[in-house]
Amino acid sequence: MEWSIQEIARRAGTTSRTLRHYGDVGLLVPSRTGANGYRYYDQEALVRLQRILLLRELGLSLPAIKDVLEGQRDTTAALRAHLRLLEGERERIGRQIASVRTTLHRTEQGEELMAEEVLDGFDHTAYAQEVTERWGREAYARSDRWWRGLGEAERAAFQGEHDALARAYGEARAAGLEAGDDAVQDLARRHCAWLSVTTEVTRAYVTGLAEMYVADPRFGRNYDRYGDGTAVFVRDALTIYARHRLSD
Numbered sequence: 001m002e003w004s005i006q007e008i009a010r011r012a013g014t015t016s017r018t019l020r021h022y023g024d025v026g027l028l029v030p031s032r033t034g035a036n037g038y039r040y041y042d043q044e045a046l047v048r049l050q051r052i053l054l055l056r057e058l059g060l061s062l063p064a065i066k067d068v069l070e071g072q073r074d075t076t077a078a079l080r081a082h083l084r085l086l087e088g089e090r091e092r093i094g095r096q097i098a099s100v101r102t103t104l105h106r107t108e109q110g111e112e113l114m115a116e117e118v119l120d121g122f123d124h125t126a127y128a129q130e131v132t133e134r135w136g137r138e139a140y141a142r143s144d145r146w147w148r149g150l151g152e153a154e155r156a157a158f159q160g161e162h163d164a165l166a167r168a169y170g171e172a173r174a175a176g177l178e179a180g181d182d183a184v185q186d187l188a189r190r191h192c193a194w195l196s197v198t199t200e201v202t203r204a205y206v207t208g209l210a211e212m213y214v215a216d217p218r219f220g221r222n223y224d225r226y227g228d229g230t231a232v233f234v235r236d237a238l239t240i241y242a243r244h245r246l247s248d
Contacts, residue, residue, distance in 0.1 A: 001042070002031055003046070004038065004040055005019050005020070005038060005039040005040070008041050008046070008049065012049065019039070025062060025066070027062060028045060031045050045085075047075060047079070048075075051069065051075075051078060055068060055217055056245065063228040063229060064228050064231065066216070068220065072246060088100060092126055146198050161190075161194055162194060166223050166230070168187055169223065169234050170223070170227040170230045170233075171226070172233075173227060173229065173230055173233040174227055179240055180237075182241050185240065188237045189241070191241075201246065202248050203243065203246040204248050206238050206239075206241070206246060209238070210234065210236075210238035210239050210242070211235060212233040213231050213234055214231050214235045219231070
């Protein structure tokens with residue numbers, strides 16, 4: 001089964017011009033082009049378009065989306081990851097909606113506000129299950145205890161160091177440096193030191209986390225805001241550092 005470019009554009013709420021542009025940049029190649037010059041898309045292309053639209057909604061640029069798709073050859077696994085992301089977002093947004101409703105009700109009734117109700121859905125524990133599945137219950141518990149023990153200024157300083165690293169990676173990439181260059185590897189060293197505050201830094205941990213920076217849009221966009229392709233650059237820098245400087 002296949003669909004014409006006009007039909008796909010209409011169902012996706014986009015334009016034929018946009019789909020042609022996706023094809024021109026190698027992001028969504030049509031399944032075939034008819035004698036009349038029209039482009040047609042089969043089921044495989046339809047699934048790829050769905051993944052593109054999901055990543056666009058997360059704010060990724062087209063080059064960043066291309067990197068993500070090239071790094072996720074297993075379509076089924078990628079769709080499962082998308083599904084977990086969407087379900088997590090749905091749960092988080094549902095908690096925020098309930099929180100705002102509660103705040104509105106208590107405010108209108110002149111009732112006392114409860115911090116755990118007002119801030120539900122905004123806390124960093126939203127990804128507790130995912131962290132536990134990836135690195136174990138103890139890893140999450142240790143990180144959670146550490147985070148809760150920080151003061152506001154300490155949390156800001158910790159996040160500030162990460163933001164500074166992300167910006168420096170982006171600047172290094174824009175300057176034409178390679179991931180293996182000494183200056184970039186020094187950033188990777190700082191990055192691992194930053195990570196070591198909350199967990200044991202091993203080769204397997206860092207390489208796995210580096211891959212997630214590219215595969216998971218929630219992480220990738222934190223780096224790509226400093227220039228398209230920065231997440232991939234960070235992954236490569238950390239992977240090189242881990243292979244040469246860290247042990248399992």
